[in-house]
Amino acid sequence: MSVELTGAEITVRCLQEEGVNYIFGYPGGAVLFIYDELFKQDKVKHILVRHEQAALHAADGYARSSHKVGVALVTSGPGVTNAVTGIATAYMDSIPLVIISGQVPTAAIGQDAFQEVDTVGITRPCVKHNFLVKDVTELASTMKKAFYIASTGRPGPVLVDIPKDVTQQKMVFSYPSNVSMRSYNPVVEGNSQQIKKAAQLILSAKRPMIYTGGGVILDNASEALTELVRLLNFPCTNTLMGLGGYPATDKRFVGMLGMHGTYEANMAMQYCDVLIAVGARFDDRVIGNPKHFYSEERKIIHIDIDPSSISKRVKVDIPIVGSVSEVLNELIKLIKASKEETDAHALKEWWKQIDLWRERDCLRYDRTSAVIKPQMVVEKLYAVTKGDAFITSDVGQHQMWAAQFYQFDKPRRWINSGGLGTMGFGLPSAMGVQFANPNGTVACITGEASIQMCIQELSTCKQYQLPLKIINLNNRYMGMVRQWQEFFHGNRYSESYMDALPDFVKLAESYGHVGMKIEKPEDVEGALKEAFKLKKRLVFMDFITDQTENVFPMVPGGKGLSEMILV
Numbered sequence: 130m131s132v133e134l135t136g137a138e139i140t141v142r143c144l145q146e147e148g149v150n151y152i153f154g155y156p157g158g159a160v161l162f163i164y165d166e167l168f169k170q171d172k173v174k175h176i177l178v179r180h181e182q183a184a185l186h187a188a189d190g191y192a193r194s195s196h197k198v199g200v201a202l203v204t205s206g207p208g209v210t211n212a213v214t215g216i217a218t219a220y221m222d223s224i225p226l227v228i229i230s231g232q233v234p235t236a237a238i239g240q241d242a243f244q245e246v247d248t249v250g251i252t253r254p255c256v257k258h259n260f261l262v263k264d265v266t267e268l269a270s271t272m273k274k275a276f277y278i279a280s281t282g283r284p285g286p287v288l289v290d291i292p293k294d295v296t297q298q299k300m301v302f303s304y305p306s307n308v309s310m311r312s313y314n315p316v317v318e319g320n321s322q323q324i325k326k327a328a329q330l331i332l333s334a335k336r337p338m339i340y341t342g343g344g345v346i347l348d349n350a351s352e353a354l355t356e357l358v359r360l361l362n363f364p365c366t367n368t369l370m371g372l373g374g375y376p377a378t379d380k381r382f383v384g385m386l387g388m389h390g391t392y393e394a395n396m397a398m399q400y401c402d403v404l405i406a407v408g409a410r411f412d413d414r415v416i417g418n419p420k421h422f423y424s425e426e427r428k429i430i431h432i433d434i435d436p437s438s439i440s441k442r443v444k445v446d447i448p449i450v451g452s453v454s455e456v457l458n459e460l461i462k463l464i465k466a467s468k469e470e471t472d473a474h475a476l477k478e479w480w481k482q483i484d485l486w487r488e489r490d491c492l493r494y495d496r497t498s499a500v501i502k503p504q505m506v507v508e509k510l511y512a513v514t515k516g517d518a519f520i521t522s523d524v525g526q527h528q529m530w531a532a533q534f535y536q537f538d539k540p541r542r543w544i545n546s547g548g549l550g551t552m553g554f555g556l557p558s559a560m561g562v563q564f565a566n567p568n569g570t571v572a573c574i575t576g577e578a579s580i581q582m583c584i585q586e587l588s589t590c591k592q593y594q595l596p597l598k599i600i601n602l603n604n605r606y607m608g609m610v611r612q613w614q615e616f617f618h619g620n621r622y623s624e625s626y627m628d629a630l631p632d633f634v635k636l637a638e639s640y641g642h643v644g645m646k647i648e649k650p651e652d653v654e655g656a657l658k659e660a661f662k663l664k665k666r667l668v669f670m671d672f673i674t675d676q677t678e679n680v681f682p683m684v685p686g687g688k689g690l691s692e693m694i695l696v
Contacts (some may be wrong), residue, residue, distance in 0.1 A: 130490040136265045137162035140229065143272035144173045144303045149200050151176055151191060151564050153184040157204020158244065159231025159497045162296040164202075167356060176593065179585040181208050183557035185215020185228070186583070190558030192224050193544045194519055195565035196349060198280050199397075205230045206244030209290075210251065214551060216286050217255035221548025222370060225284035228256075234294040235263055248290045257285030265298035267559070270305055277308040281489050282315030282349055283435035315434065319451030319459065327405075327430045327447050328463040335475035336482075337363045340386065342415075343370030343547070344408015344433060350454035351375070351540040354407065357461055361471060364483055366394040369407050370547040373537035378516075383483060384492075385414040388684045392409040392608070393486035395690040399425055400482075406431045408453045415673035419443060421689025432456045438670065476612040491682045491695055492533055500652050503527060503602040503674045507534040510572065510600060513657045518570040519544065519562045523555035523579030526608035529680045531574040553582025556599065560586060563595045570598075570661070577603040577630055577671075590667050599669045602635060604676045612679045616694075631655040637669035648673045 134142065140163050144152065153176045156164045178184045179202045188199030199219075203212045209230045219226045233242040249261050258278050261273045268291070275287040331337065337360075345354050351374050358365045358381050365375045368385040375382055384391030386398055398404070398416070404427050409415070413448050416422045419442060431445040432453055438446045449456055494504045507530050510518075520535055521544040522528040528545055537543045544562055546554040559573040580601055590597060604610075610625040634644030643666050647656045653672065660668040682693040 131301040133299040134302045135166075135296060136160065136268055136291065136298050139165045139265065139268050139300070139302050140272070140291065140296065141166040141170060141173060142302055143269055143304060144200065145170070147276050149173050149198075151337065152200045152202050152204030153178055153179050153187040153191070153561065155179075155184055155204070155208065157208045157231060159205035159208075159233060159293045160202060160229075160296070160539045163229070163231070164191060175202075175337075176560075177589065178557065179588050180583060181211035182215050182553065183583050183586045183589070185212050185219065185226070186554050186557035187564075188226055189215060189219045189224050190521060190544050190561030191560070191565045192226060192561075194541050194562040196530055196541070197565070198276055199226045199561065200229070201226065201231045204244070204363040205233055205248070206246050209248050210246060210532040212426075213226070213252060213255065216288065218254045218546050218549045218551045218554060219286045220257065220507045222343060222546065223284050224286065225279040226286040227279050228286060228288040230288060232261070232290045233294045236294070239455055248288070252288050256288050259288040259290065261290045261293055263292070265295050265300050268295065269302060273305045273308055274310065277490065278313060281417070291599045316450050317452045317455055319432070319444060319449040319456040321459070321522055323447055323449045324459050325463060326404050327449060328445060328460055328467065329469075330403055330428055330430060331405065331460070332464065332467060332469045332471055335472055336400065336402040336479045337361070337405070337476070338401035338403070339365040339405045339407065340361050340398060340409055341365065341371045341374050341407040342368040342409025344453045344641065345371055345374035346540045348453040349540070350408070350432070353454050353457035353461065360461065360464060362476065364397055364480070366390070366398065368415055368547075369545065371409065372532060372543045373540040376538040377536035378538055383487075383533055386690075388417070389533065389680050389682065391482055392489045392491035392682055392693060392695065395684070395693060396486045397483055399690045400426050404429045406445070407457065408433060410438045410441065416443065416694070417684045417689045418687055421692065424689070439602070467675035485572055489695065493696055494678075496673065498650065500675045501647065501653060503530050503604070503672070503678055504534050505650065506600065506602060506653055506672050507531055507574065507672070509654045509657055510574075513654065513661055514570055514572065518542070518572050519566060521545065521555045521559040521562060521573045523573075523575040523582075524550045524552050525576050525579060526604075526612065526678075526680050527574050527576045527579075527602040530602070550643055552579040555579060556586050556597075557583050559597050560589060560595055563597060574602065576608055577605065577627055577633070578603060578607045584636070587637065587642060587667070591641045594665065595667060596663070596665050597667050599667070601669065601671045602674050603630075603633070603671050604674045604678065605630065606676060609680070615679070616683075616685070633669055633671040637667075640666040642669055644669045644671070646671045646673070
């Protein structure tokens, strides 16, 4: 006998069918029927955040660290507008999310009803796709499509807007076993002829460079990338989003590239003769001024799942649209089977040049300082965690120091907002990472400005007993803003000084956590060790760091990769 279910019941059943373990959200009037059904079951666990932005960041961190789709639930009106920052963050970094938002009843749509906004219109520019479900008969198939679209091709957030009356309507539930959409058929396999051309060009290279981005992480292609790099003995660089895609401790890794990348990575990018771009998009923070980048001739191979990313900012010679892992594995096969070999002498000379660039020691800093240097804190964190922690970050100087000084050897261990640069991302994303990896060590590297954006989530951490370790690099400034004001605005520190900071130790303790204040360099390592011994407690570590420290190297806006400001 077929039993009719309400739209709210169907919504929860769809989540169960998709194998969703956690949903991050905040209740409100338009989604109360869905919350009622969540209460009646225990397969899908709801995590109550303290702000909808945090729900999205937590779902985002969950997805980035687990290769699963993150799921969030918010109410209509301010619930969904609060969530937009988190949605846009995921969209810019191609993170697979499904967001369920409540909406006013269908008859009230367009009538300026209480807590009504045009959710589809507002979110359209920052989602991969969105849906407004106007009839319960469309609900199950729409949910299936949402998870499929979010997780395939170039991943991204998909929003499903459900009016309140649809959650009350009834129908017999049936969940589709598959999805077929004429308008959406992402390419997986790369063109075989293009891959052959790429293999031939790679083998002819004299000054090669492998440049990889977040696509390697998203497509679980790290093993294939590592095999290719070691097979060829080519230098490899990762973008901020690609860190961990290739082991940072391997000698072939030349560091992160871009605005705050290493001298050797940026110079190798600028002066290579064959560039293999893998799952990266040549954005402004990576190559600087395109005109400067074009000043040196090179052949470019570009592998990406999204055809719109290819030749968008930089014209390439051999475009290959397809799954990064599929294309890399095919490339490896062709190179292994080829009778041609790389030019060993030319490659040896190229490595000599790279080693000369490395000798500039572009990440050096004063290790004898009487005040805490933020770089040293990150280095000590790496040593104490043996490089095996999940590291989330907020956005600013601390983010760059984390990227430069924590050596990521594994994918999905570095969780940060790259494209949108969202302050407030670090703490809630760390919550999502901890839920995805309950036995993992999770640390959030933040600054005193960023952490206050979503600091209310310390309450969520207390409720769910999340043993996060918060590394607050406190320089009493909006650090990156101050650095740009120093370099480009005549030392006019307009509104970048944080002169009304809370006592972070007392604040952490007020939420029921452990607080520590560290002011001397000689106390850094011991404090970190003590904090990580407290395996079941959240520890907020307030490191009072050098106010004047800047992030180097730096490629100023509008300049080229070889026009770096060094220490």
